[in-house]
Amino acid sequence: MNLKEQLLQACYSYVNKRIASYKDELETIKESIESNDKSNDEGDDSGNGKLYNDLELNAQYLSDATKMLDTLKLINSKTVNTHVALGSLVRTTSNNYYISISVGKIEIDNEIYFGISLLSPIGQLLKNKTVGESIIFNNTTITITEII
Structure with missing residues (x-):
């Protein structure tokens, strides 16, 4: 898996x-x-x-x-997007986000991911962004390093 x-x-x-x-x-x-x-x-x-x-x-x-x-x-885990969308795994300079539903912290293989909704404040900021783009959330600049 x-x-x-x-x-x-x-x-x-x-x-x-x-x-x-x-x-x-x-x-x-x-x-x-x-x-x-x-x-x-x-x-x-x-x-x-x-x-x-x-x-x-x-x-x-x-x-x-x-x-x-x-x-x-609605999520197909095999789909890879070039921009942040539902089902994307987004690695950033601060955290890893799984764009799905608001579940909070998920730990897999000793790595932390945050399950967030596209409707959440950070989800709205990340939506449709691509690798290399940045957002400002809570006065912190966050850059997208990878979208899976």
């Missing part, structure tokens, strides 16, 4: 864990709501208000994670 395949796999793993966690949490909340409804026949649903809020919040998190999964499905 090449490096970009390993990075893509790490992103899939991250998203799949999040999706499973949110689905589990949603089931737990639904069960809690049902048990509150059964044990509370007087019409007092004060305990359910927070549960319904949590249900809505976790449903939104699940939706966001599913969108991340959809983004990953």
Whole structure:
């Protein structure tokens, strides 16, 4: 498995864990709501208000994670671009970036990569740049040394 395949796999793993966690949490909340409804026949649903809020919040998190999964499905790890695009591995004078989804730090073979979205602030700056071009991020000049 090449490096970009390993990075893509790490992103899939991250998203799949999040999706499973949110689905589990949603089931737990639904069960809690049902048990509150059964044990509370007087019409007092004060305990359910927070549960319904949590249900809505976790449903939104699940939706966001599913969108991340959809983004990953657009990446072909065998594609090599001459400019920074979705699926690019970008080596710079400061860090290595895998343009995919926002997952943060990924370590492979004792080397650090940052999974970032094209929509992130640094992703927006890197987008469509080529080797040798520079960006300024957090008052630091960063030069692209390689795009894989």
